Amino acid sequence: MKKETRLAERRLPPPPLLGVVRDDLEPVRPYLPPLLRTLALLPLGAVLLVGIPALWSPRPNLPLLGGLAGWGLSVLQTLVGLVAVGLALREAVPGRELSRRALGALVLVAVLVFLALTLTSEWLAPVALRRRVWAAEALGCFRMAATWGVPALLVAGSLIVRAAATRPVVAGAAIGLGVGLSADAGMRLFCGVSTISHVVVGHGAAILLLVALGALAAAVADRLRS
Amino acid sequence: MTTRREKPGGDLGLTPLAFEVRISSVRGVSTEDEARLVSSMVAYQAGEIEGFANLYADLVDELGRYFAAAAGRDTAEDLVQDTFLEIHRSRRTYRPPWPVRPWVFGLARNVLRRYRRASWRRRQRENEAVRVAEARHGRPVVDAGDLREALRTLPPTRREAWVLHHHHGWSFQEIAARLSIGVDAAKLRSSRAMRALRRLLGSGAGNDHMAPRVRDRNGEEGDPLG
Numbered sequence: 181m182k183k184e185t186r187l188a189e190r191r192l193p194p195p196p197l198l199g200v201v202r203d204d205l206e207p208v209r210p211y212l213p214p215l216l217r218t219l220a221l222l223p224l225g226a227v228l229l230v231g232i233p234a235l236w237s238p239r240p241n242l243p244l245l246g247g248l249a250g251w252g253l254s255v256l257q258t259l260v261g262l263v264a265v266g267l268a269l270r271e272a273v274p275g276r277e278l279s280r281r282a283l284g285a286l287v288l289v290a291v292l293v294f295l296a297l298t299l300t301s302e303w304l305a306p307v308a309l310r311r312r313v314w315a316a317e318a319l320g321c322f323r324m325a326a327t328w329g330v331p332a333l334l335v336a337g338s339l340i341v342r343a344a345a346t347r348p349v350v351a352g353a354a355i356g357l358g359v360g361l362s363a364d365a366g367m368r369l370f371c372g373v374s375t376i377s378h379v380v381v382g383h384g385a386a387i388l389l390l391v392a393l394g395a396l397a398a399a400v401a402d403r404l405r406s
Numbered sequence: 407m408t409t410r411r412e413k414p415g416g417d418l419g420l421t422p423l424a425f426e427v428r429i430s431s432v433r434g435v436s437t438e439d440e441a442r443l444v445s446s447m448v449a450y451q452a453g454e455i456e457g458f459a460n461l462y463a464d465l466v467d468e469l470g471r472y473f474a475a476a477a478g479r480d481t482a483e484d485l486v487q488d489t490f491l492e493i494h495r496s497r498r499t500y501r502p503p504w505p506v507r508p509w510v511f512g513l514a515r516n517v518l519r520r521y522r523r524a525s526w527r528r529r530q531r532e533n534e535a536v537r538v539a540e541a542r543h544g545r546p547v548v549d550a551g552d553l554r555e556a557l558r559t560l561p562p563t564r565r566e567a568w569v570l571h572h573h574h575g576w577s578f579q580e581i582a583a584r585l586s587i588g589v590d591a592a593k594l595r596s597s598r599a600m601r602a603l604r605r606l607l608g609s610g611a612g613n614d615h616m617a618p619r620v621r622d623r624n625g626e627e628g629d630p631l632g
Contacts, residue, residue, distance in 0.1 A: 191463040196586070197487055198455070201494050207453035210501045273499055274512025344496040346512045346519075 214273070217339055218266035224332055225362045229258045232328060232366035239372035241305035249304055250369065253297040257365035260293045264358030265336055272343035272351040286354065290361055294384070297365075301374035309375050318382035321371050325386030329363035333390055333397070340394075341401040348398040356394025360387030439464075443506035451497055462490060465510055472511065476518055480561040485521055489514045525562070528569065532557055535573045556606040560599050567592050568599035 193201070211217070233239070242250050267286055271278050278286075309317060336355050345351040364383050371383070443464055449457030469489055473482035492513045500509050536550040557565055566585065570576040571592075576584070581592040 191466060193459060193462045193490065194487065197462075197490055198459075200491065201458050202455055204494070205453050205455060205458075208451050208498045210451060211498055213501060273501070273509070274496070274516070275505065275508025275510075277512070343499050344492070344513055344516060346515050 211342075214266050214269035217269050218262055221262065221265055221336055224335055225258045225262050228328060228332055228359075228362040228366045229254060229369070230366070232324070232363075233369040236370055238369055241307065241372050242369065244305035245301060246304070249300045253293075253300060254365040254368050257293050257297055257368070258362050260289055261358040261361030261365065264290065264354055264361060266358075268336075268351050268354035268358060269339055269343075271347065271354055272340045272345040274344055274346050277346060278350075278354075283350070283354075286357070290357055294361070294364070294387075297368055298374060298376060298379045301368065302376065305372070305374060307373050307375065309373055309378060314378065317373055318378055318385075321367060321373075321378070321382035322386045322389075324370075325360075325363045325367050325383060326389055328366065329359050329386060329390045330393065332363060333359045333394055337394060337397055340398055344405075345398065345402070348402040349395045352394040352396070352398025353391050354394070355398075356391040357387065359394070360390035363387075363390070440505055440507070444503050447497075447500055447506050448502050451500070451502075458494070461493070461506075465507075466490075468507075469510070469514055472514060473518065477521060480563075481521070484563065485514075485517055488521070489517045492517055528566065529554075529558075531573070532569060535569070552607060553603075556603050559606065560602055564595045564599035564602070567595035568603070571596045572600075 192198075212220075264286055267278055267282070270276050333356060336359055337352065340348070340351050340355055343351070364387055367383055367386075373379070443461065446457045446460035446464065450461060451457070466486060469486045470482050473485040473489075477485060489510070493510060496513060500506065532554060533550075536553055540550065557569070560568070563585070567581055570581045570584070571578065578589050578592045578596070581587075581596075582589045585592065587595075
């Protein structure tokens with residue numbers, strides 16, 4: 181009987197804990213599911229896709245690519261980017277973490293779409309880039325993608341920061357990948373150079389930068405939270 | 407304590423049957439048990455303290471076992487309380503009717519990760535304290551390794567109070583505020599830690615240099631760290 185009483189007592193929250201909870205117990209609405217929050221980011225993806233070519237000018241050899249290889253592949257890359265953002269939002273929910281296989285598949289699909297866009301562009305609209313302007317072109321694309329990507333990362337990343345991810349670095353990296361792919365999709369409609377070395381260094385580095393920034397920001401946010 | 411256990415899914419706009427189907431579609435989940443947790447969580451999110459109390463009653467033992475296995479019995483109770491505080495802070499990130507346990511244990515993993523990080527930092531500070539003491543006295547006040555080992559054998563709560571007071575020079579008021587405990591409790595923890603250290607470092611050694619040197623504000627003689 182005594183033991184039962186002791187167990188019953190132990191299962192009640194201690195008064196200090198109960199006090200803290202009671203003092204701050206207003207009703208809360210659960211966050212929307214990752215899918216809906218991703219859909220809410222569709223305008224952001226659209227801005228990244230259309231904003232860059234609209235603000236400057238579409239790539240001069242866009243007609244050579246045609247609608248499917250030009251806009252179609254960029255839209256596809258934007259969608260893959262949004263899927264990455266959605267998976268990152270899911271990863272950030274405790275207990276809903278992605279499996280290694282899912283993470284591997286995400287990276288693989290991202291690389292394949294990136295390469296498909298590059299190789300298709302190179303095949304349909306090859307551009308010979310002079311060696312002396314190669315570095316300047318790559319740096320220009322890197323800067324522009326980062327300039328568009330970082331603010332977008334702040335917007336999308338704010339959704340991760342509010343969560344309580346068990347693997348903040350993974351969630352942050354995934355959201356960086358999504359934003360990076362989306363920003364690059366817009367860049368491909370602006371940048372007429374499809375040379376593999378240029379794309380890998382100028383565009384790929386910008387994506388990697390956003391992946392690293394996403395991971396770093398999520399890790400820092402996690403430290404601050406604790 | 408609550409009538410929600412009799413009406414699972416009521417707050418979710420689901421019929422009991424639909425609720426059961428959705429819950430049982432999650433692999434490896436005991437329907438009744440999980441339904442009770444989900445109902446508690448829904449009530450808790452709606453601002454009902456009974457929901458929190460039910461959740462606590464259902465999970466406190468499991469969390470206690472988890473932390474006892476991962477971090478030791480001395481610390482488990484504190485970490486369980488930290489987990490419930492984390493649950494409270496993050497309750498918006500849970501979305502019914504997904505299983506509650508993976509979400510709770512995801513948060514518990516976060517708490518454990520932060521505890522380990524804090525422990526590592528504390529060890530670094532303690533090692534630094536030993537180095538400072540050695541530099542100040544020209545020879546080891548006590549053997550650094552012995553002191554480290556002795557500190558590690560103390561329960562973390564006592565060790566923290568002792569280190570904050572004797573090494574960092576915090577007042578007991580400051581310690582009490584930092585650890586969310588009373589001033590008397592802070593004094594008691596530090597005092598018990600000092601007694602334990604004196605016993606651990608003094609017995610058998612027979613060295614005068616291990617004797618306490620300074621009378622501190624707590625009325626205790628000395629500080630092995632100097």
